[in-house]
Amino acid sequence: MERIKTMKLCDLKIENEPIDLRFAEVTLTGLSADSRRVKRGDLFFAISGSKDDGIKYIGPAIAAGAAAIVSQQSLVSIVSEVPVIKVENCRRALALAAAQFYPQQPRTIAAVTGTSGKTSVVAFTRQIYKALGYLAASIGTVGVVTPNWEDRSSLTTPDPIKLHQLLDLLAKQGVTHLALEASSHGLKQHRLDGVNIEAAAFTNISRDHLDYHPTFEDYLKSKLMLFELARPGAAAIIAIDNPQADKFVEVANQRDLRCFTIGRNGRDIRLVASTIEGFGQRLAFEYAGCVHKIYLPLVGAFQVENALIAAGIAIAGGGNARAVFSALEHLEGAKGRLDFVGEKNGAPIFVDYAHKPDALANVLDALRPYAKRRLTVVFGCGGDRDKGKRPIMGAIAAKRADRVIITDDNPRSEDPAKIRSAIIEGAPHAIEIDGRAEAISQAIAELQNGDVLLIAGKGHETTQEIKGEFFSFSDHDVVSSAIENQRK
Numbered sequence: 001m002e003r004i005k006t007m008k009l010c011d012l013k014i015e016n017e018p019i020d021l022r023f024a025e026v027t028l029t030g031l032s033a034d035s036r037r038v039k040r041g042d043l044f045f046a047i048s049g050s051k052d053d054g055i056k057y058i059g060p061a062i063a064a065g066a067a068a069i070v071s072q073q074s075l076v077s078i079v080s081e082v083p084v085i086k087v088e089n090c091r092r093a094l095a096l097a098a099a100q101f102y103p104q105q106p107r108t109i110a111a112v113t114g115t116s117g118k119t120s121v122v123a124f125t126r127q128i129y130k131a132l133g134y135l136a137a138s139i140g141t142v143g144v145v146t147p148n149w150e151d152r153s154s155l156t157t158p159d160p161i162k163l164h165q166l167l168d169l170l171a172k173q174g175v176t177h178l179a180l181e182a183s184s185h186g187l188k189q190h191r192l193d194g195v196n197i198e199a200a201a202f203t204n205i206s207r208d209h210l211d212y213h214p215t216f217e218d219y220l221k222s223k224l225m226l227f228e229l230a231r232p233g234a235a236a237i238i239a240i241d242n243p244q245a246d247k248f249v250e251v252a253n254q255r256d257l258r259c260f261t262i263g264r265n266g267r268d269i270r271l272v273a274s275t276i277e278g279f280g281q282r283l284a285f286e287y288a289g290c291v292h293k294i295y296l297p298l299v300g301a302f303q304v305e306n307a308l309i310a311a312g313i314a315i316a317g318g319g320n321a322r323a324v325f326s327a328l329e330h331l332e333g334a335k336g337r338l339d340f341v342g343e344k345n346g347a348p349i350f351v352d353y354a355h356k357p358d359a360l361a362n363v364l365d366a367l368r369p370y371a372k373r374r375l376t377v378v379f380g381c382g383g384d385r386d387k388g389k390r391p392i393m394g395a396i397a398a399k400r401a402d403r404v405i406i407t408d409d410n411p412r413s414e415d416p417a418k419i420r421s422a423i424i425e426g427a428p429h430a431i432e433i434d435g436r437a438e439a440i441s442q443a444i445a446e447l448q449n450g451d452v453l454l455i456a457g458k459g460h461e462t463t464q465e466i467k468g469e470f471f472s473f474s475d476h477d478v479v480s481s482a483i484e485n486q487r488k
Helices: 052-063 090-101 116-129 160-172 185-186 216-229 245-254 301-316 319-326 359-370 389-400 416-424 436-445 475-487
Strands: 030-032 042-045 069-070 084-085 107-113 136-140 143-145 175-181 199-202 235-239 258-263 269-277 280-287 290-296 339-344 347-352 376-377 402-406 452-456 463-466 469-472
Touching: 030 090, 042 052, 052 069, 084 290, 090 160, 090 436, 107 116, 107 216, 107 301, 116 136, 116 280, 116 301, 116 319, 136 160, 185 216, 199 216, 199 245, 199 301, 216 245, 235 245, 235 301, 245 258, 258 301, 280 301, 290 301, 290 416, 301 319, 301 359, 319 469, 339 475, 347 359, 347 475, 359 376, 359 389, 359 436, 359 452, 376 389, 376 436, 389 402, 402 416, 402 436, 436 452, 436 475
Parallel strands: 030 042, 042 069, 069 084, 107 175, 107 199, 136 175, 199 235, 235 258, 258 269, 347 452, 376 402, 376 452
Antiparallel strands: 136 143, 269 280, 280 290, 339 347, 463 469
């Protein structure tokens, strides 16, 4: 991606001590927080993380041509050959600098946070924007989707430099409306600082990422940061029926955001009724004193909420309400989110990304009405992540499914057998199968008419990480192959 014109160090506006006048005319040609990628003229940010300290890489960065250094530490006694800018928060400084190096952004940006539902809400919002006639794009877990191209590489919230490069590119390509996911990692690490957020949305919050966040309170605080980043007067769309929603309302009011609530207790879009009809739902909801009735072509109560959040984002941003509600009838689910991928003996098979306790519970509940005989779930848990959720997810599966098959997800550096054992603590009667492909194939082989099969945990992913290596693996492809092979 091309860099913009050069900038003078003295013109860069980030919180810092006065720049030594000797260096005021230093010319910057780029930004970097990775010494291995520094190019001559770059401003290098020596970021300290949980596992490494950027200070160690200042020498290599200077040797590679860094024109100046940004650090949270005073380095006067260490660095003399290039200017050093001391800041209170190096990550925030990087994001604000990136916003100046890549200054263009789509005029309307909606950011969505929450434990579950972010990917679906972002996809639905983009689809609604498109139906309204806007040039729209989305950024999130399943990649970047624009009117003219797609990049399906998975990165929920890109690092600040990549993010602002991307925003600048999208704006130059004519994109006016953008929906993006705001992860707790991204918010806590200030990756979204400098983004002009016109709408902030909250889906729900439950246990997740406690391998990164020391406490649930810290996780919640990180999520709330999105509403603190939105500009005063921006819209705050909140799924009000969920626990902790009041915390987001409180921050929205403190920040003078325009609060827009949805749900059965919603003030702005109030869900009146929902009825299952095939692999979809008939909805009735009230908005602006009128009751609207639509058919939503999606399975699950959680998708009703996701769709209404997306509608709230579009309406709060000025979209015509009737056109927005009409667009809901044509929504397509995000990749790997309760995807119907085939059937065996008349039994439908679904793939879903659910890898958290609440998400697994919601998906199983959504599929329960379709199981006239047995509801089977195949899933595992990722290695090097929150270990405490493993028996919890096992118990959820045991309670909500008729048959549970425990297998591998992305073991990463951990022993897969130990991960499976931890899950089985919560599901002592589950079947354990070493090897995800084998587990999926066996589950499909045993399907009979009236059954429903859910394969959970990896969703849209196309690789499996084992002992630091990535292997090609797609639940969708494995299901298709198993169905085809069992027909022979």
